[in-house]
Amino acid sequence: MRPKASVFAGPEDVKLIMARTLAEMELTDHNKSSLLEDGVLGSLLQLVSHGDTEMKQVAVKALQNLSTLPKNGLQMIREGAVGPLLDLLCHHTSPQTLREQVAATVMNLAISTASQDLSETQVSLLESDEDICRLFSVISLTRPTVQQSILRAFHAMCQSPSATTIKAQLTQCSAVQVLVPLCDLDGNIRANAVKLLCCLTEDVDEATILEHMTQKSIDTLLRIIKTSSDEEEIASAMGVISNLPKRPQITEWLLGAEGLPLILRFLQASKSKGSHKNQLIENAVGAICHFSNPTNQQSQKQAAEIGLIPALVQWLELGTTLTKKQAALSLAQFSVSSLALSRPFPKRHGFWCFSPPPEAVCPVHRGICTIESSFCLVEAGAVEPLVRVLGETNLDVCEAALDALLTLIEGERLQSGSKVLAEAKAIPSIIRLLSVSSPGLQEKVLRSLERIFRQVEFKQKYGASAQMPLVDLTQRGNSSTKSLAAKILAHLNVLHDQSSYF
Template sequence: MKENGAIQLLLPFFTERDTQIRTGALRLVYTLTKDLQEELMEQIGYEHVHVVANVVSSLTSSECEKVAALGILSNLPVSDGKVTYILKNANLLPLMISILSLRTENSNSTPTTVWLAESIAAILVRFTVPTDKRLQHYSVENGVIPVLLKLLSRSSETAKRYSALCLTQLSQNSLSLSKSRKLKWFCMPPSVDAFCSVHDGYCSVKNTFCLVKAGAVIPLIRILEGTERGADEAVLSCLSTLLQDEIWENGCNFLARTSAVHAVIRVLTHGSLKSREKALWILERVFRVEAHREQYGESAQVLLIDLAQNGDPMLAPSVAKLLAQLELLQDQSSYF
């Protein structure tokens, strides 16, 4: 159907008067656009992005129409800045945040509400890209962070993954946005509560998108401690933003204080290859600190030795580095 131009044939029905026909067309286009990504704009065109955005914001659109329209928008390539411009101008961000805020307060979960949360979470990724700090500020001013935190606790694995990705993108800029405590303050200095021990400066949720000040770390850890593994990679990427080169030791100490290290070690047992890679990267930084090696080394070493002997060869260099840090690699041949 994709190859035969089905999408273009369905687009005119987005403005059909009959609700059932409109909804059917939107649902079918959503299904057809799931895996297109970069080629998608060639088939839909920017004029129909406007149309789909209007479906979401229209007071006369049914819930089914809105959910299908949001699904289509979630499939559009994040890298396309013109799409973001259209959605921003349509005032879609505050509307989506309002919808999610209401839905997350309601404990009833249905396939429709799950689809809705996943679609909006995916769209929020484009509003939090790290290359556009102005857009990030716009998103945060509209309340995106509280909604993302709710999604971490009350949504599907897919929505949690997108939520963690959004928080990762925001956190990537926290260090550059934080205010150094070494600066001279000509007006009133920030309060003691504003100081962030990780970024070694003054942080806030609204101005620096700080994970620590937002209280995001505990919900992220709970995902790693849970039974589902679909969001692990995104969660570990998010925690890794607290371990950037300039602040890695502060970040490691914070992760230790919040019991995150045990949760990261746990990923070595159950995680995917990419999740394990990210967990090993975090542990390499944690184990640079002698106190953390002493506290967590014993619980990690059995899993590391098992990974060395039975794990994916791609992980071998990282595992070897950690075993060396723990002084367990006197003879590499015994493990590899």
């Protein structure tokens, strides 16, 4: 039989006994829910503010027990449990055991905010910037058990509806500076620090990251990736690397610490079916962007030589939406370098019958291409997968794939690249993007079609299918898309060059 809330109105010794019973009982979720519905929370919060330390401890332990049910956690926050708990946690004279129980309870409350139904009024654990910094400051002043609970609490809050506010204020509280050294520790403190650091580096500005990241930090993250048995910790460490600014210094540190083959290993051999597999692959593909920057052909070459490009093409087919986007972005960067690296086709001299068989000429770059030497999308078999990605519903991933494909028609490659796109059935897919809801993507499509349709062959073959969406854009588009659509329609002899759309 569960205790009734009204029992807490009795003498002090009875209150203590009942609170202790509630703290130590094995309760079902139904029991926990019913107790709060019966009003036990108010009585327990009164005991939390009691002068007697033992009374505080049993009351907090009871709250900890009840708060493991997310529904209860949200109700506790609504009914004012956070303030008294923070006061106990931040009061340096509170016994260590009490602070550990309070921290665990706060963690449960934070976890409850990450499980909210979006259709309901949203609840935030910490309402003020002062409370956010106040709670985070405890990490530097307490023992590992409390540190771990607070780190987990902030990680949960970074998954909640108030995540943007929490992350912004943690940045103001110099959280990155606190978390980076914690990543050098072992055990649960390190794991939770890395997970929270991953969340923060998604949004923090480059200057803040660069201020606290060193070669030692990179070495630490790679060591975690290499040695940890916690898949979420590995994914988070990879996420921090993915979120780091794409600067030459960072790339140099990663290469110097053998980060490239380590990251690639996860892309080539990931058979994991763990709950964090998608996050791990997404972050690994994101981390690859450090090595694909066309301003650093040396790092591109090292990446291509160990088999990175085929791995990216593979994840275009198998990955999540974010993985496909990241893979397409890296492939686009590699492709930017291809024309300059394509080897000129050698002139043949002497008796042809005694010459070795000629090497195939790349249909786009008109030279000798390989994946390893010129990072060629055609040689890598990436064109058809990129065309399929154009059909994704997520416009960001469509745009990333389009960017990669458009590298094939840049400058002098317009004619040869257009033929390759046509053979891969890319042009109808590009035309379909005229009808998307993103003006930026529409404008990019229009500029590419304007170039493609300068060629009579493609104007005749695809112009008719583009007419209706182009006419629609002249009616409904913004000033830029209206003008570009009208210009293409003039190419197609649908509008006169003197049209008012220009």
